[in-house]
Amino acid sequence: MTENQAAAQPGPHAGTADADAVAARFAQLFGTLAGAIEQVVRGKREKVELALICLLSEGHLLVEDVPGVGKTTLARAISVSVDAEWTRIQFTPDLLPSDITGVSIFNQGGNAFEFHPGPIFANLVVADEINRGSPKTQSALLEVMEERRVTVEGAPHPVPRPFMVIATQNPVDMDGTYPLPEAQLDRFLMRISMGYPDHGSEVAVLAGAPTGATLDQMGPVAAREDVARMVEFAERLHVAPPLYDYVVRLVAATREHPELRLGASPRASLALLRAARVRAAAAGRSFLVPEDVKALAVPVIAHRLIVTPEAELRGRTGGDVVGEVLAGVPTPQAAPAAGVP
Structure with missing residues (x-):
């Protein structure tokens, strides 16, 4: 077993020392992955780490921002850094659901229909400009994103694991696009915006453009087993x-907020807890603290909320509401390490 593979797992009765040692190896490999991706996506360490948290939470990631800030580059860099099968689907208005899921074709030799899988059957699927696909095509992702299987002509076909959809979309160019429905947004564990690089990072990109690291030069630093x-x-x-209670109270508070037409679902509670666990392990800890939950609340919850028209006119966003909820819900004070097995 390699050192990376040992980022693995203590036995079911492992003690605190074993769990701490595995958490340290987890953090080491997490840092190696983030460092490799940052060689291509420069000056975006926080966004890179959020994307990796999403991957290791077995969730799906929506990257939303204006053109030219590295959305697709981030998605492809994650795909390349993990030695796993990946595919890219370019969404267009004429893309059909069968172009994603695959089709059954009659085999005359065997006198039977054979299923030919589509590009969704990969470990990492880059859905580029997902909002350019028609609603019918977008709906082809609903089942696979939640149940990790595709049903074609009544027969279920499971996708490989790990499985992650990394979707990109441009929120500014609305011509020829179809907004993602709430059911689809809720299936994304996290939504992030890349933002423009700082001055120093952009200068470094220009200076290193001819010779700097590129996607073609990247190699995998972790196997799918890792x-x-x-x-x-x-x-x-x-x-x-107390942290289970804290997560539920945070999510429940969004359902009662006066500026929201739709609060977060129980799926948001599960997503927030999964992501917080990964953040804790990435920090080298074998237990959660409230800061793990607070740090991920906005990227995990905000995109699931629908702001009332009146609040939207005042410039309020889902992120603003999540910030208010975090400030209003008391933080548990219990020492999380006390009950570590």
Whole structure:
């Protein structure tokens, strides 16, 4: 077993020292992955780490921003950094659902229909400009993003694991686009915006353009088995009972907020807890603290909320509401490490 593969898992009865050691190896491999991606996506360490948290939470990522800030580059860099099968789907208005899921074709030799899988059958799927696909085509992703399988002509076909959809969209250019419905947005564990690079990073990109690291020069730094072990370890990370209560109270507070037409669903609670566990492991801890939850609340919850028209006219956003909720819900004070097995 390699050192990366050992980012793995203590046995079911492992003690605190074993869990801490595995968490340290988890953090080391997480940092190696982030560093490799940052060689291509410069000056965006926070966004890179959020994307990796999403991957290791077995969630899906929506990257939303204006053209030219590295949305697709980030998605492809994550795909290349993990030694796993990946595909890219360019969404256009004439893309059909079968172009994504695959089709059944009659085999005259065998006198039967054979299923030919589409590009969705990969570990990492880059859905480029997803909002340019028609609603019918977008709906082809609903089942696979939630249940990790595709049903064609009544027969289920599971996708490989780990499985992640990394979708990009441009929120400014609305011509020829179809807004993602709430059911689709809710299936994305996280939404992030890249933002423009700072001055120094943009100068470094220009200076290193002819010779700097490129996607073609990147190589995998983790195998799919490493990712699977990291996912499994994060799933078993200790969570103190007050933190379960804290996550539920945060999400429930959005459902009662006067500036929202739609609050977050229970799926948001599960997503926030999964992501917080990965953040804790990435920090080298074998237990959660409230800061893990607070740091991820906006990217995990904000895109699931619908602001009232009156609040929208005042410039309010889902992120603003999540910030208010974080300030209003008391933070638990219990020591999370006390109950670590």
